[in-house]
Amino acid sequence: MSAAPDASAAPDAGAALERGAAPDAGAALERGRTPLLQVDGLSVYYGDAQALDGVSLHLADGEIVAIVGANGAGKTSLIRTIGGVLRPRSGTIRFEGRQIAGLSSHVVCDAGVGQVAEGRQIFPSMTVLENLELGAMLPRARARARKTLAEVYDLFPRLNERAGQLAGTLSGGEQQMLAIGRCLMGQPRLVMLDEPSLGLAPTLVQEVFATIRRLHERGLAILLVEQNVAASLRLADRAYVLENGSVVLEGAGSALLDDDRVRSAYLGI
Numbered sequence: 001m002s003a004a005p006d007a008s009a010a011p012d013a014g015a016a017l018e019r020g021a022a023p024d025a026g027a028a029l030e031r032g033r034t035p036l037l038q039v040d041g042l043s044v045y046y047g048d049a050q051a052l053d054g055v056s057l058h059l060a061d062g063e064i065v066a067i068v069g070a071n072g073a074g075k076t077s078l079i080r081t082i083g084g085v086l087r088p089r090s091g092t093i094r095f096e097g098r099q100i101a102g103l104s105s106h107v108v109c110d111a112g113v114g115q116v117a118e119g120r121q122i123f124p125s126m127t128v129l130e131n132l133e134l135g136a137m138l139p140r141a142r143a144r145a146r147k148t149l150a151e152v153y154d155l156f157p158r159l160n161e162r163a164g165q166l167a168g169t170l171s172g173g174e175q176q177m178l179a180i181g182r183c184l185m186g187q188p189r190l191v192m193l194d195e196p197s198l199g200l201a202p203t204l205v206q207e208v209f210a211t212i213r214r215l216h217e218r219g220l221a222i223l224l225v226e227q228n229v230a231a232s233l234r235l236a237d238r239a240y241v242l243e244n245g246s247v248v249l250e251g252a253g254s255a256l257l258d259d260d261r262v263r264s265a266y267l268g269i
């Protein structure tokens with residue numbers, strides 16, 4: 001992709017990590033401010049097979065939005081398309097008003113969209129510190145890397161204790177912390193998490209949700225895909241339900257928790 005990172009348009013996302021309180025995202029949207037993320041009419045294909053069909057959604061600064069849906073509904077495809085890993089066939093993706101659909105993933109990341117992929121994707125034969133440093137390679141993050149590292153260690157003291165250890169020797173929960181920490185090293189304003197609690201023991205699942213809450217308290221916006229539907233709806237300000245690549249329901253997390261269709265399809269109630 002030829003587009004150069006637009007450093008001048010990047011906000012001071014490091015400041016987002018430091019901010020004490022989350023902004024009132026719902027109120028921001030009601031006042032008609034530009035959403036942080038605005039997706040319209042997104043369609044994505046793998047060859048001839050359609051994965052997303054005209055998906056539209058929005059997310060305000062500091063908001064937690066959950067994406068819920070069965071296996072194969074298109075959740076991962078949505079995150080990968082917003083993150084620049086997949087190219088949409090049609091539709092627009094605006095981040096802070098800037099069109100990012102079709103830009104390469106490093107450009108999207110440098111614009112402030114962080115991504116924690118399913119399966120963690122850390123580098124097992126590199127140390128914890130080296131993995132974290134990799135997260136701060138882009139122009140947006142480089143100058144403040146040392147300060148951000150201190151903030152990440154403050155959030156995850158265990159990563160500090162294990163800084164010199166090979167990442168592959170960490171437990172599953174620690175590897176998930178490392179994946180989130182590496183994403184934060186890029187100083188995102190929006191963090192997209194794909195199945196962060198997958199394969200973790202129940203106590204660690206709680207820890208992952210507590211971590212997401214802390215990121216939110218520090219002012220970051222979160223787009224969350226989780227198989228743990230009840231917990232993600234409890235946590236989210238708002239949520240979208242995807243079925244066969246289309247949004248079929250949207251609303252406040254608490255309202256969807258009470259929705260009969262959601263309860264029977266995803267909560268087994």
Ligand code: ATP
Binds near residue numbers: 049073
């Ligand atoms: P899961 O919870 O199983 O990860 P999901 O909701 O994240 O599901 P996607 O992985 O986005 O769904 O898949 C959406 C559709 O795209 C599915 O029909 C899937 O089979 C198809 N798909 C996903 N990845 C590919 C690929 N690399 N090649 C072809 N088809 C794919």
